[in-house]
Amino acid sequence: xxxxxxxxxxxxxxxxxxxxxxxxxxxxxxxxxxxxxxxxxxxxxxxxxxxxxxxxxxxxxxxxxxxxxxxxxxxxxxxxxxxxxxxxxxxxxxxxxxxxxxxxxxxxxxx
Amino acid sequence: xxxxxxxxxxxxxxxxxxxxxxxxxxxxxxxxxxxxxxxxxxxxxxxxxxxxxxxxxxxxxxxxxxxxxxxxxxxxxxxxxxxxxxxxxxxxxxxxxxxxxxxxxxxxxxxxxx
Numbered sequence: 755x756x757x758x759x760x761x762x763x764x765x766x767x768x769x770x771x772x773x774x775x776x777x778x779x780x781x782x783x784x785x786x787x788x789x790x791x792x793x794x795x796x797x798x799x800x801x802x803x804x805x806x807x808x809x810x811x812x813x814x815x816x817x818x819x820x821x822x823x824x825x826x827x828x829x830x831x832x833x834x835x836x837x838x839x840x841x842x843x844x845x846x847x848x849x850x851x852x853x854x855x856x857x858x859x860x861x862x863x864x865x
Numbered sequence: 866x867x868x869x870x871x872x873x874x875x876x877x878x879x880x881x882x883x884x885x886x887x888x889x890x891x892x893x894x895x896x897x898x899x900x901x902x903x904x905x906x907x908x909x910x911x912x913x914x915x916x917x918x919x920x921x922x923x924x925x926x927x928x929x930x931x932x933x934x935x936x937x938x939x940x941x942x943x944x945x946x947x948x949x950x951x952x953x954x955x956x957x958x959x960x961x962x963x964x965x966x967x968x969x970x971x972x973x974x975x976x977x978x979x
Contacts, residue, residue: 785965796869796956796970797908804965842907846964851896852921853968855907 760843760859768864773830775859777843778823784848786819788828789855791840800828800841835865867891869971871957877977878947885943886974890959897940898968899932900956901925908956914940915962947978 761776777786785804789797803810803819803826810817816829830837840860844853870889878884890897895916900908911930912922916937926932929947934940944951954975958968 787967789968794972796958796972797968798970799967802965802967850921851915851964852898852910852913854910855900857905857907 760841760856762859763857764860764862766862766864767833769833769835771833773833773837773861773863775828775841775861777826777828777856779826779843779845779856780824781845781847783821783845785846786817786826787844787846787853788815788817788826789842789844791842791858793839797842830861833861833863835863837861838863869957869959869969871955871971871974873974874972875975875977877979880947880949880978882947883943883945884947884976885941886955886957886976888940888942888957888959888971890939890957891969892938893961894959894969895937895962896960896966897934898958898960899940899942900958902954902956902973903952911942944976947976949978952976952978 759778787802788800791797801812801817803817814831819826840858842855842858844855872887898913899911902908910923912932914934917934929945932942954973956973958970960966960968
């Protein structure tokens, strides 16, 4: 079963705009990670945030984590057409080393 | 770092046949994971190895599925008596042991069962 659920399922924006994707999860976690997947390819790790962190930045990416609400958001600023992909959150619980992925947000950035 | 390699990239088989996929992880990584992904969904965890030991296995993994990592290097995933519902992308990933170590994915093997 999926631990995380992303919202929205699909997002279409103009190049240069910001894209925000949300992830909710069900159980206590050790860390939460975001991955990107281009069509027909494997997933690529973007950023990790630990359960004791609230916000993290990496280039044009900003991730927040609210453990009280069991939710995270991924913000991509100044989007580019090349950002078009599916984005997944993944959580790891303290009791396991497996990552459980959400259902993903499909982002389309129009040039 | 040559990345995670999966073979074959595509496999078409008839229902009832057995198939085997191979994954070559990044050589320094001691953890190896198998996931299954269907269209429009996120990857579903199947199993993972720490070196040659299979430490966790999903309830999704029926007795028709078996995975091995005999020498702690490459891994194989075998599906016996394939069914149409097995059609999916099978993804392999590897990582270091640390709790914050990200997964490095291969490009997957796409299985079509006719």
